[in-house]
Every structure is written in C-alpha cells, then in structure tokens.
Amino acid sequence: MTDTATTTTASLNKFEKFKAEKDGLTVKSEIEKFAALGWEAMDETDRDHRLKWVGVFFRPVTPGKFMMRLRLPNGILTSDQMRVLAEVVQRYGDDGSADITTRQNIQLRGIRIEDLPDIFNKFSAVGLTSVQSGMDNIRNITGDPVAGLDADELFDTRELVQQIQDMLTNKGEGNAEFTNLPRKFNIAITGGRDNSVHAEINDLAFVPAFKQGNGQEFSQSPTFGFNVLVGGFFSAKRCEAAIPLNAWVAPEDVVALCKAILEVFRDHGLRANRQKSRLMWLIDDWGLDKFRLEVENRLGKSLLPAAPKDEIDWEKRDHIGVYKQKQPELNYVGFNIPVGRLYAEDMFEISRLATVYGNSEIRLTVEQNVIIPNIPDSRLATFLTEPLLERFAVNPGLLTRSLVSCTGAQFCNFALIETKNRALAMIQALEAELILTRTVRIHWTGCPNSCGQPQVADIGLMGTKTRKNGKTLEGVDIYMGGKVGKDAHLGTCVTKGIPCEDLQPVLQDLLIQHFGAKLKQEALVTH
Numbered sequence: 235m236t237d238t239a240t241t242t243t244a245s246l247n248k249f250e251k252f253k254a255e256k257d258g259l260t261v262k263s264e265i266e267k268f269a270a271l272g273w274e275a276m277d278e279t280d281r282d283h284r285l286k287w288v289g290v291f292f293r294p295v296t297p298g299k300f301m302m303r304l305r306l307p308n309g310i311l312t313s314d315q316m317r318v319l320a321e322v323v324q325r326y327g328d329d330g331s332a333d334i335t336t337r338q339n340i341q342l343r344g345i346r347i348e349d350l351p352d353i354f355n356k357f358s359a360v361g362l363t364s365v366q367s368g369m370d371n372i373r374n375i376t377g378d379p380v381a382g383l384d385a386d387e388l389f390d391t392r393e394l395v396q397q398i399q400d401m402l403t404n405k406g407e408g409n410a411e412f413t414n415l416p417r418k419f420n421i422a423i424t425g426g427r428d429n430s431v432h433a434e435i436n437d438l439a440f441v442p443a444f445k446q447g448n449g450q451e452f453s454q455s456p457t458f459g460f461n462v463l464v465g466g467f468f469s470a471k472r473c474e475a476a477i478p479l480n481a482w483v484a485p486e487d488v489v490a491l492c493k494a495i496l497e498v499f500r501d502h503g504l505r506a507n508r509q510k511s512r513l514m515w516l517i518d519d520w521g522l523d524k525f526r527l528e529v530e531n532r533l534g535k536s537l538l539p540a541a542p543k544d545e546i547d548w549e550k551r552d553h554i555g556v557y558k559q560k561q562p563e564l565n566y567v568g569f570n571i572p573v574g575r576l577y578a579e580d581m582f583e584i585s586r587l588a589t590v591y592g593n594s595e596i597r598l599t600v601e602q603n604v605i606i607p608n609i610p611d612s613r614l615a616t617f618l619t620e621p622l623l624e625r626f627a628v629n630p631g632l633l634t635r636s637l638v639s640c641t642g643a644q645f646c647n648f649a650l651i652e653t654k655n656r657a658l659a660m661i662q663a664l665e666a667e668l669i670l671t672r673t674v675r676i677h678w679t680g681c682p683n684s685c686g687q688p689q690v691a692d693i694g695l696m697g698t699k700t701r702k703n704g705k706t707l708e709g710v711d712i713y714m715g716g717k718v719g720k721d722a723h724l725g726t727c728v729t730k731g732i733p734c735e736d737l738q739p740v741l742q743d744l745l746i747q748h749f750g751a752k753l754k755q756e757a758l759v760t761h
C-alpha cells in the first residue's frame with residue numbers, strides 16, 4: 235500500500251481531492267464538450283485546473299483567453315510545427331502572442347476554448363503535443379540546445395529526451411500512470427560540457443560522467459554514462475540545488491531510472507502540504523540512503539555508485555552568434571529574442587528562415603532564445619542580411635543578450651510586478667548609459683515562485699511589494715552570486731524591497747561595482 239493510499243480523503247488538500255475525484259487527463263476526451271459549452275459555463279475545477287493536464291491554462295488576468303503550453307523535447311521543433319503555432323496565434327490578432335520559456339519550450343496566448351478541437355487537430359497533424367505540461371506533471375524535458383551539432387559534446391541528448399517523453403506521455407497521447415504526482419517534476423539531461431540546461435535546478439538531472447569498471451568485469455576503458463542528481467527545485471518557500479544520488483547510469487538505463495524515480499515519487503511523495511511536496515522534501519524525510527534503496531527496488535537492480543567526477547568543465551555558453559558545427563561546412567546561428575516574446579509574423583519568419591537556409595529545424599534555449607542549425611557556409615552571409623535579425627540580433631548588447639524574464643503581471647495572476655516590458659526597457663536604458671566589457675546575466679521573476687530563475691543569475695530580480703512614502707509599490711528583491719556552467723551554485727538574496735521606480739541607478743551601481751561597467755560620460759571625460 236502506498237503512503238497516498240493511507241491518507242483519508244477527508245484529510246486531503248483541495249488539489250489532492252480534485253485529483254482523486256477525477257484524473258486530470260480525463261479532460262482530453264471532453265474537449266469538444268467544453269468547446270461547445272464555452273468557458274463561462276464550464277465546471278470551474280475542469281476549467282481552472284484539470285485543463286492544465288492537456289496544457290491549457292485558464293488565465294484569471296485575461297478570462298476567456300487561455301494560454302497553451304507545449305512540450306518540445308530538448309527544445310527542438312520543425313519549421314512546419316512553428317508555422318502551425320504561428321497560425322494558431324495569428325487567429326487572435328493583437329491578443330495573440332507566444333513566449334519561449336525557461337524550459338526550452340513555447341507557450342501560446344489568447345487561445346479561445348471553442349477553438350481547442352481545431353487546435354488539437356492541427357497539433358496532431360504535425361506531431362505536436364501539449365499533454366501533461368502543467369500542474370502535477372512532468373514538465374518539458376530539457377537537453378543540450380546544440381546536441382548533435384557540437385564537436386565537443388560527449389553525448390547527443392536528443393533521442394534520449396524523446397524516449398523519456400514518450401515513456402512519460404505515451405508518445406504524447408497521455409499516460410495515466412504519471413498524471414497524479416504529488417507535485418510538478420522537472421527533468422534535464424545534458425551531454426555537453428557546459429551544463430546548458432541548469433542541471434542543478436531540476437528534480438532529476440543527468441550529467442555526463444565516465445565510469446571505470448562499469449560493472450562489466452572485463453571492461454578496460456572508461457564507459458560513458460551519467461551521474462545522477464536529484465531534488466533540485468525552486469519554490470516560494472524553499473530553493474535547493476540538486477544533490478548527487480551517488481549513482482551512475484549508462485545511457486540505455488536512463489529511461490528506466492526516470493520511471494523508477496517517478497514511481498517512488500508518485501507513490502511515496504508527500505502530499506499533505508503542497509508547499510512541502512517536491513521531491514527534495516521526500517528525500518529529506520527518508521534520507522538519501524532510503525530513497526536510493528527504494529529507487530533500486532523499483533528498478534529491480536542495484537545502482538552503480540557515481541563516477542568520482544563529472545565532465546562539466548566549461549563555462550556556460552549562450553549560443554548567441556554564428557558557430558561552426560561538427561558537420562563540415564555547416565553552421566548554427568543563435569539569435570536573441572528579447573525576453574522570449576514572439577508574435578505570429580515573427581514565428582512565420584523563423585519558420586521560413588529555417589526552411590530556406592537550414593534543414594527546417596529550430597531549436598530553443600533555456601535563455602528564451604532561438605537557434606537555427608544546419609546553415610551551409612555558402613548561405614551564411616545571405617542569412618545574416620535577413621531583416622528579422624535586425625530585431626532578433628545575432629550580436630546583441632551585452633545585457634540584452636543574457637536577459638531572461640518570466641511572464642509577470644501581463645498574464646500571470648501570481649505576479650507581484652510587471653516583468654517583461656520593464657526588464658527590456660531597463661536593460662536598454664542601462665546599455666545606453668554604460669560601457670560594458672562582459673555579459674551580465676540578469677533574470678527577472680515576477681514572484682517568489684522563481685520561474686525566471688533569479689537564483690541562477692549574476693543579478694536576479696524577484697518581484698515583491700514594497701513601501702515608499704506611505705505607498706505600496708512594485709519592487710524587487712535582488713539576488714546575486716548565481717553561478718552556471720561548471721561548479722554551478724545558487725545565488726542568494728542580497729537586498730530586499732527596492733522600488734522598481736528606483737531600480738535603474740541601483741542596477742547601474744551593481745554593474746559598475748561588480749561587473750566592470752563604466753559610465754559612458756566618465757569614459758568621455760577620462761579620454
């Protein structure tokens with residue numbers, strides 16, 4: 235009997251109750267009914283919560299205009315898929331837009347419930363799915379954005395990420411085995427040297443590591459596989475970097491290990507208090523040794539101990555710019571999508587560029603940017619003259635280049651502040667005032683849920699409410715010290731409650747004091 239089964243229905247919290255009453259995935263077969271009913275007549279729990287099991291999010295900020303969150307394994311999509319997403323967004327005119335997310339994914343906005351049957355048909359025609367992308371499900375699985383292109387990679391993550399997604403979602407159709415987890419769950423897998431996926435902030439992450447003596451007695455040379463990290467997460471209550479499970483797995487065992495860990499989490503994860511339900515709370519409760527043992531029991535075999543070191547030994551790359559691929563005469567080009575915001579015409583254009591210049595493939599990064607791979611040397615110069623790259627720069631300013639922002643108050647009802655527009659305006663003002671010599675990664679997040687990951691940033695800004703002259707204003711808590719790539723660790727809060735209206739000079743000071751920036755005015759005087 236599982237821990238869940240021993241809990242009485244009466245003691246369940248609201249979320250556990252409605253999940254027990256009706257599995258979220260059930261709404262998949264009710265989409266036509268909902269479309270006919272309209273959003274106002276729908277059962278509220280179906281509308282506000284269960285629809286998230288098919289990736290449809292009711293937005294209290296824009297009632298009637300839903301958000302749709304896709305699943306794009308490893309952040310890769312085809313130009314046909316991008317065109318379909320553009321067509322969906324185009325239908326909603328001024329209200330339609332899309333965002334590239336901090337999990338290498340896309341969300342569409344302005345969606346009306348009556349269009350869902352049509353949208354789902356369009357999705358399935360091009361192999362897109364949005365299933366199990368919200369609420370107590372496994373989020374988009376991230377992988378190296380340059381997998382298969384990077385001459386220095388140790389492992390191409392694409393196939394493995396797809397296999398994990400196929401197992402967890404029954405090839406995108408929905409898998410009731412994993413639709414009632416205690417809470418959300420994040421998985422990342424990296425085969426490169428620079429930890430491009432922020433392994434340390436996932437509930438489960440696989441990082442490259444070579445093992446001497448991989449259990450096969452006669453194995454001479456080190457074998458490639460992954461060290462396993464568990465329990466990383468951010469929440470309003472607590473933020474933790476993932477810890478080593480002391481396990482090493484060969485690539486062919488990764489899918490089975492994901493399944494085993496998720497089964498342990500599903501059946502034993504803590505469900506009473508949603509603020510204490512992420513995987514790390516179970517690990518705390520049991521201790522790592524018991525957790526590891528339970529995982530082995532599910533797996534049906536012992537886990538090998540971790541390799542003594544992993545292969546993450548590079549600083550993190552942002553992939554903005556033009557780069558040679560491992561395939562001769564081919565290049566990938568990364569361009570900056572300011573705060574990840576796209577409109578239909580941008581999406582059509584990205585789709586066209588990938589078809590005309592590349593091999594119809596488009597990739598996304600966790601920094602909310604786009605990569606078009608497989609551009610031949612002979613086409614590169616012409617590609618770089620494309621008008622779209624004037625707005626989505628290949629060589630953007632040193633602050634713009636690394637700017638990340640969560641959705642914020644424009645669409646998210648948790649938000650304590652407006653983020654995306656403010657972040658962009660402030661970065662542009664700072665770039666106009668300062669001479670910068672290095673990139674500085676500034677991340678904005680509208681509330682303590684930390685979707686914009688301020689804890690991984692050089693400067694992280696977390697929305698809050700603050701008081702000034704007797705008035706309540708939008709403000710930020712400032713985080714610093716986040717380190718990504720090799721030796722990644724989380725930043726911490728250094729200043730609380732700066733009103734947004736006073737933030738620009740504060741950021742200017744931080745950039746001068748800590749990141750070598752100079753005022754343009756001063757530089758003029760000294761010369």
Ligand code: SRM
Pocket residue numbers: 291293301303333334335336337338339340341367368373374417418420435466467468469470512639640641645646647648683684685686687
């Ligand atoms: Fe998030 C909830 C947006 C990445 C931690 N997140 C939400 C909701 C669904 C809240 C809501 O219903 O309004 C936001 C939807 C707003 C909207 O309309 O867009 C939302 N989260 C996002 C996105 C779109 C931010 C972005 O602009 O990129 C990201 C979507 C990723 C995806 O494609 O699936 C997003 N969220 C994250 C991350 C970053 C990551 O995964 O690397 C985190 C921190 C890491 C983590 O989860 O451990 C994150 N989101 C949360 C939390 C806090 C979770 C917790 O355990 O307490 C919530 C609130 C919740 O789940 O109760 C939340």
Ligand code: SF4
Pocket residue numbers: 640641642643646647648649650679680681682683684685686
């Ligand atoms: Fe919304 Fe807060 Fe997440 Fe930003 S951090 S998207 S405001 S829940």
